[in-house]
């Protein structure tokens with residue numbers, strides 16, 4: 185790969201990692217590795233100015249925008265910070281500031297860098313009116329309802345000397361303790377775990393159900409005040425004011441006059457931060473005077489008046505004994521390093537993840553290598569490097585990648601553009617069927633709560649069921665099983681003796697399996713576990729193809745016609761129904777009475793009244809929630825979009841529609857419709 189190709193590769197990689205981090209909440213690499221790749225790209229772009237590209241990850245902040253929320257434009261762009269890992273670069277920053285301010289005296293405000301997800305809160309006359317995520321820095325997701333559930337964020341300020349309009353920005357965090365409890369609960373329910381409190385916090389903030397958000401006990405620290413009429417010139421002083429107004433501001437802030445003081449602050453908190461209830465990953469240094477900040481200005485991505493010093497991740501050196509391969513529920517095959525046990529950041533590490541074949545290759549891993557392990561973004565630690573100087577005659581073979589599934593022997597596949605190897609045998613590879621059954625019974629799918637995942641696993645292990653149909657055969661049998669006696673006579677259970685599974689459990693199993701017959705079609709579609717068909721996609725498909733025969737008969741083109749369905753999903757649906765074994769499962773489920781079509785009720789609520797229309801929702805509503813309006817728009821064939829443009833059909837406006845939106849609507853001549861008028865339209 186030459187340097188030009190390397191630039192292309194790095195850009196693609198960084199885009200992918202941004203997506204994993206901000207959208208999937210599941211990073212593959214540590215922040216440090218990410219920063220390292222970014223640094224390499226920056227250097228290469230400097231050396232090749234002809235390759236400049238405004239879309240390069242070096243020019244833009246990563247985006248957390250999702251389609252689940254209304255998007256709003258930030259009044260002030262939400263930038264990120266330049267990162268550094270060395271004291272030398274802190275000194276360089278200090279010198280740059282000094283030079284930029286032409287010898288003027290200045291102070292640096294030092295604060296913790298909280299490791300959560302950033303938020304911008306707008307207050308009007310002391311009332312919280314909007315909470316928006318960073319998004320792509322220009323526009324973010326409106327998560328106001330969710331943020332309102334966070335206890336330490338004031339909804340209404342008491343009287344005080346705050347401006348009538350201001351923004352305050354900060355970090356939403358999940359305290360370590362809450363994070364650990366949440367993961368324990370998720371583990372018990374066999375749900376996927378959050379890698380770290382930051383992912384848990386941002387995942388929580390993007391939940392659709394605010395009540396669930398409230399349960400998760402988020403915390404928040406605020407660290408940046410913006411507005412036209414702020415009380416002080418000093419950033420520190422403004423934050424002290426904000427503290428008086430009722431905001432939660434870090435206790436560990438300090439104004440420093442010299443580089444020496446700054447470095448002492450960093451040193452102190454590098455150890456002391458381990459006693460804080462929330463995660464931190466560095467120190468932020470900001471020029472205190474806002475006048476001086478203005479003089480220094482911004483680059484495309486970050487202010488010149490601030491920098492983040494990131495703490496070094498702890499790492500350990502140990503020997504790689506062997507590599508084993510794990511097959512996940514979705515068929516992804518993950519290589520796992522088996523290590524000589526070693527102590528790292530409080531725990532003994534024996535295993536580390538190596539992610540995929542690309543990572544093995546880029547590390548040039550050999551059996552017997554001395555490798556560095558770090559606790560990065562993930563639950564299990566990872567190998568971050570090889571100490572090649574320690575290789576000797578005893579070092580073993582280069583690590584390759586297996587060709588066949590270690591669980592079922594199927595030949596592995598690798599989809600184009602994806603790093604992972606998959607086992608394609610989703611119909612009979614044990615961990616995959618087990619995963620499918622667990623998914624099927626889970627709360628958001630068929631909600632068969634009388635049978636916990638452990639019980640279902642046990643059934644599977646004992647060979648009592650071989651797929652989801654088995655649950656119906658065992659507990660319902662197309663209606664033949666009405667009571668416990670029927671159950672016993674149709675199942676040879678006396679001989680199976682499942683521990684603790686007696687009359688009461690059988691009754692519960694029967695009840696919840698029976699109740700699942702009422703689960704609506706769109707959730708049945710989700711429950712089938714078609715790859716890439718999540719909850720939202722299942723809904724889209726159900727509305728576009730109101731019964732399963734229509735869906736099964738759909739061609740690639742038919743599927744691609746549906747807004748929100750791309751090639752990956754479309755091909756996956758085609759693949760699913762092309763497999764006779766899947767069709768058989770669908771038929772068996774249908775024969776047991778599962779909902780395989782949209783209900784009359786849902787169908788009768790649908791219309792084409794808004795077909796082809798792009799509708800923006802803005803403001804606060806009285807009769808329905810914003811989400812309800814969103815789904816009404818969809819039910820009537822319309823599309824809810826985030827921002828006003830020439831293509832917008834109309835704006836559904838409640839109270840307090842933002843002034844900039846109003847102006848834009850007027851400028852473009854877009855019609856504004858209120859709640860009553862809208863409801864009449866779709867009546």
Ligand code: IVH
Pocket residue numbers: 263264265266295296297298299300301302303354355407408468487490492
């Ligand atoms: S100030 C223009 N202060 O770090 C400067 N950011 O990498 C705005 N962060 O997006 C940011 N602690 O989410 C600032 N004390 C702090 C911070 C902080 C954490 C986050 C923030 C920002 C990211 C930048």
